[in-house]
Amino acid sequence: MIRILIADDQALLRAGFRALLNAEPDMEVVGESGTGRETVRLAGSLHPDVILMDIRMPDGDGLDAARQILRDPALAGTHIIILTTFELDEYIVQAVRVGAAGFLVKDTEPEELLRAVRVVTEGDALLSPSVARRLMTAMAAIAPRPARGPELAAITGREREVLALVGEGLNNAEIAQRLFITPLTAKTHVSRIMTKLAARDRAQLVVMAYESGLVQPGTNN
The missing domain is CATH 3.40.50.2300 (Response regulator)
Structure with missing residues (x-):
């Protein structure tokens, strides 16, 4: 319940x-x-x-x-x-x-x-691609991208790819389709990224993807 x-x-x-x-x-x-x-x-x-x-x-x-x-x-x-x-x-x-x-x-x-x-x-995605884009656009208008974004050294190259797609607002199934992996594998990647970056949920991952430069306002899917 x-x-x-x-x-x-x-x-x-x-x-x-x-x-x-x-x-x-x-x-x-x-x-x-x-x-x-x-x-x-x-x-x-x-x-x-x-x-x-x-x-x-x-x-x-x-x-x-x-x-x-x-x-x-x-x-x-x-x-x-x-x-x-x-x-x-x-x-x-x-x-x-x-x-x-x-x-x-x-x-x-x-x-x-x-x-x-x-x-x-x-714990799945709620932000749609359109919402994610508008969020990043709002962030860019309110405050410029930080000179130094979140430290991403802890995550792998594949996890960076996944984080960028989360930043675009894609859910696990859409990430899996884009990267030719299973939805379960995509979910595992997202969970590991959240743990490594100490993110509470995917909404915070969207912010981190923006601040780290992995995605830009206006990113298209």
């Missing part, structure tokens, strides 16, 4: 998400919050698998709440999906840096929301 916490200051939106998620046999909404502070408190007591987090909330916004939650070792198994109007601004970039697993627009299709919850729970 995937345990979900909904954090949004719009009660009507929370009610809609709750009805949709609770109708699934493998999902359960265990809590709701309308403020950042309450979200942090509930996350600490409920230990949800997934938090649907509005990035702008009163009494401590979603970004601050995400930062507090994701730096808590007791919540290492909690994944955060940012709910946004899809304005990729500095707050969205910071959300990825602190460890948010990905993004959903608030008017997303129901099946896409359900898929996203299952995807992040499994």
Whole structure:
């Protein structure tokens, strides 16, 4: 059972998400919050698998709440999906840096929301190629590429190839197809890269791929 916490200051939106998620046999909404502070408190007591987090909330916004939650070792198994109007601004970039697993627009299709919850729970990719490109473009506009990106000496040449494709937003099956390997092998590569680079999830790998120069804003698939 995937345990979900909904954090949004719009009660009507929370009610809609709750009805949709609770109708699934493998999902359960265990809590709701309308403020950042309450979200942090509930996350600490409920230990949800997934938090649907509005990035702008009163009494401590979603970004601050995400930062507090994701730096808590007791919540290492909690994944955060940012709910946004899809304005990729500095707050969205910071959300990825602190460890948010990905993004959903608030008017997303129901099946896409359900898929996203299952995807992040499994540790797979949530960022689509278009989202990854927009994220990198936003990062480039907000802050130039660091003079020195993340140290990649720990990963192999093949792992660099895989990291670049993760940076483009490809999932394991798409990486496997591109590199002529099995999806299981692709998943293994991604897991090893995350371990070696101390990345929490694939969203952080996208940032690392950009900062290391493996991918550029505007990269095409």
